[in-house]
Amino acid sequence: MAGQVRPAPPPQQPTLLVRRRALGGIPDVPRPQDLSTEEARALSETLFRRLAGLDEGTPEHACVRNTLVELNLSLVRFAARRFRGRAEPAQDIFQVGTIGLIKAINRFDVARGVDFASFALPTITGEMKRFFRDTSWAVQVPRRLQELRLRLAAARDVLGQELGRPPTTAELAAHLRITEAEVAEGDQASNAYTARSLDITDDDSGATAVLRTLGREDPSFDVIECLDALKPLIAALTDRERTILSLRFVDELTQADIGERVGLSQMHVSRVLTHIMDRLRTGLLDDGPAP
Template sequence: MPPVSQVPPAHPPRTPSPAVRRRALHGIPEVACPQDLSIEAARFLSQALFGRLVELDEGTPEYAYVRNTLVELNLSLVKFAARRFRHRSEPAEDILQVGTIGLIKAINRFDPARGVDFSSFALPTITGEMKRFFRDTTWAVQVPRRLQELRLRLAGTRDRLGQELGRAPTTAELARCPRMTEAEVAEGERAANAYSARSLDLGEEDSGATGVARTLGAEDPSFDVIESLDSLKPLIAALTDRERAILSLRFGQELTQAEIGARVGLSQMHVSRVLAQIMERLRAGLLNDGPTA
């Protein structure tokens, strides 16, 4: 992955001509500021644009315009994913830019025919791109920028050859790639050793954990749950008493919709509609950048 400063912008510098936009949209309404749309409106328009993207030839100005519009419509997903990393030392702009790259990758890979919600499909890709950025920019030992970039180039080449060969490539095979010599491969592998610090313990138990490793803390997945709950608190507080009761019965006591209906005096279908509305409001609130979220 190239340094963030070298990553090309997500959008072209010039706006396509009106004729290109008309051909690209093919009857779909054009929106001047896609990022100003509500979550529901952006979701509805994205579905239409994904259907149009399938019909266009990749590499054409029309394809690029539709894809860039999809990026603008779904930038709230990048901002949502970036919130969990807000305490990192890396600049927020770099994290958002890397997340946008993940969003573009998700758009390129998304298949609307599968019937999967795009936000559910895109968020793991966006978050994964951010984590990869942290992994590639965090070094246990400070090394020159040239060696950092060499390690990244070597890692990318190794991944690509590994997929082509179906096994780990040899040093000689890596060196046959353009702009890579055996000396550079060896130097890049030495630089990779500085990326993660190894334990100073000489012995290891059967579990594979050294003495130092046993004293170090691991990332607790519960922190993600706590962050999500903290974000949900004001949204749940804005619900009505009946909506909170239904939510508690469904996810707290794990009752069925029919059992909930018997408790609150509603039909099973009515409970199903209420739950769907609640979940949509909570989802929109989490993705929204407004003061409530």
């Protein structure tokens, strides 16, 4: 529903017996959100392995998944900070990000050896961006047409992949089991989704006068924000750690080459880099209380 986020119902508290069966010997943490980032990361990996052995739809599976959600809510808070200047309520953004977190948990395969935070953040951020997209209507449009626009967009993606070309109006109508007139109506509703300039394109870049006046969003802003957040964390490293970090990510040397430069074995360099990245990740994800 555009402009609103329907809050998910609070998860039912599992009985003690169900929780014991769900954890299967894993220590129970009454308040997972109170753990440090490193503790939460280690416990998450253990719980993901436990989750893979449980049948989806069972109370045990739901219990472990809910615990994983609580453990990783800091990822939602981290992603939400990128959009703190938006007009939408912070609580709505947080709820939408939590939906993205749940999707990431459902799709994550711990056997691949990928860090969950790196896997989940794009999904969480994507869910937030989809929320902004679906609530950015230039004028008031009936809910029926808003939903029709979303169905048409999804159908175009599916049929476009199957056909290898944009689907026709007749093909969209047949796929969605609606009339061609309804397809046209949904397309008209899309015009109210984003207000477009009436200026005529008058240069080779395709930019209208309004776009040239307003400018475009610079993707480097995100990079600057991340670098600014990293500065105090990097400053807290030792001289040797900063040197190793620079050799790896500025000079792009291999771990073996770094070892020769600083007089360490490749394995030792690997351990130092892992320790550095863990500290930086912990510092970036460390945040205050949830909205």
